Amino acid sequence: MSRTTTIRGARALSSARDVLRRLYPSDGLLGSIVDRRDVPLPRGTWAIFGVAFVGxxxxxxxxxxxxxxIRSGAKLPFDQPVMMWLQRRHSPRxxxxxxxxxxxxGVTAVPLFALATSAYLVSVRGSRRPAALxxxxxVGSTIINSVLKALYRRARPTFFPHIVQEESFSFPSGHAMASAALAGCTCVLAWPTRWRAAVIAGSAVYVPTIGGTRMYLGVHFPSDILAGWCxxxxxxxxxxxxxxxxDRLDDAPTPMIRRRETV
Known part of the structure; x- marks a missing residue:
């Protein structure tokens, strides 16, 4: 390889690095963590990561x-017995x-409650984090649900006539996912407050109740509900x-995430 070729290669590499620095400045999230790896993570981070991984x-x-x-067409042994048990509880009341x-x-109550909760927490706490969560x-759970329904394309159960009509596919349950996502967020937000126990207890009733109504109405298998919760x-x-x-990184004595100063 000639000396001229080597010089040209070095110049090209230097130019590429300059471009990458402009596109990905060193004060971004990854750059901060890599550049400041001598600064320890906030206390308890790895324990939280362990719990999060298991969760x-x-x-x-x-x-x-x-x-x-479901993809293989196998019948889950608990689907029909649970739904037939619920059918025997059918009554006008x-x-x-x-x-x-x-x-x-559903698609009306969950967003309205989330919007009201976000507005309240923003006004009281002065933080946009609850609204972001x-x-x-x-929104993410709704998108994921739509993708999974289109991917698995499971038909609705036919053990007995549907009490309400649904046009989309069955797996996983959108109501189960929405209610579980809402309850999960509410528990996270209430965890550091004195309302923790009440919110957890309420969620433990709310989520299974919504799932139960979907099976009672005949529009979801129990496995649809379980999958949505998962x-x-x-x-x-x-x-x-x-x-x-x-939040922890923002509150660290020496922040690992450095925000760019605006001129």
């Missing part, structure tokens, strides 16, 4: 197990209750973990 991996494994069986309650996990979690639990857990880390 993410467990529901993902559960969803994969359900999805593989129970049906009216189920039709009303199921709307609390709710928006990313709920996906939302994993998604909200990861979003909350990332936002927790961002």
């Amino acid at each position: 993410f991996a467990t529901p993902v494994i559960g969803f994969v197990e359900l999805a593989e069986r 129970n049906t009216r209750i189920a039709r009303a309650v199921t709307e609390l996990g 709710l928006t990313v979690s709920l 996906v939302s639990l994993a998604w909200v857990g990861e979003v909350a973990t990332i936002m927790w880390l961002m």
Whole structure:
């Protein structure tokens, strides 16, 4: 290789580095962490990461197990017995209750509650983080649900006539995902407050109730509900973990994430 070629290669490499620096400045997230690796992560970060990993991996494994069986056409042994048990509880009164309650996990009630909660927390706490958590979690769960429905294309159950009509595919349940995402976000936001126990207890009633109404109405298999819970639990857990880390890094004595100064 000639000396001229070597010089040209060095100049090209230097130019490429200059371009990359302009596109990805060193004060970005990754650049800060790499450049300041001597600064320790906030205390408790690895423990939170461990919990987050387990909390993410467990529901993902559960969803994969359900999805593989559904893709292969296998019948899950608990789907029909649970739905037939619920059908034996059908009555005009129970049906009216189920039709009303199921709307609390629908496309109108969940966004309205999330919007009201975000506005309240922003006005009281003066922080946009709650709104960001709710928006990313709920919008993300809706997108994920649409993608998974189109991917698996599972037909609705036909064990008995549907009490309400649904046009989309069955797996996973959109109501189960939306209600679980909303409850998960609410628990995260209430965790450092005195409302923690009440919110967790309310969520433990709200989420299964919405799932139960979908099966009672005949439009979802129990496996649809379980899959929806698994996906939302994993998604909200990861979003909350990332936002927790961002908060901790912002509050660190020597911030690892350095914001660019505006001129």
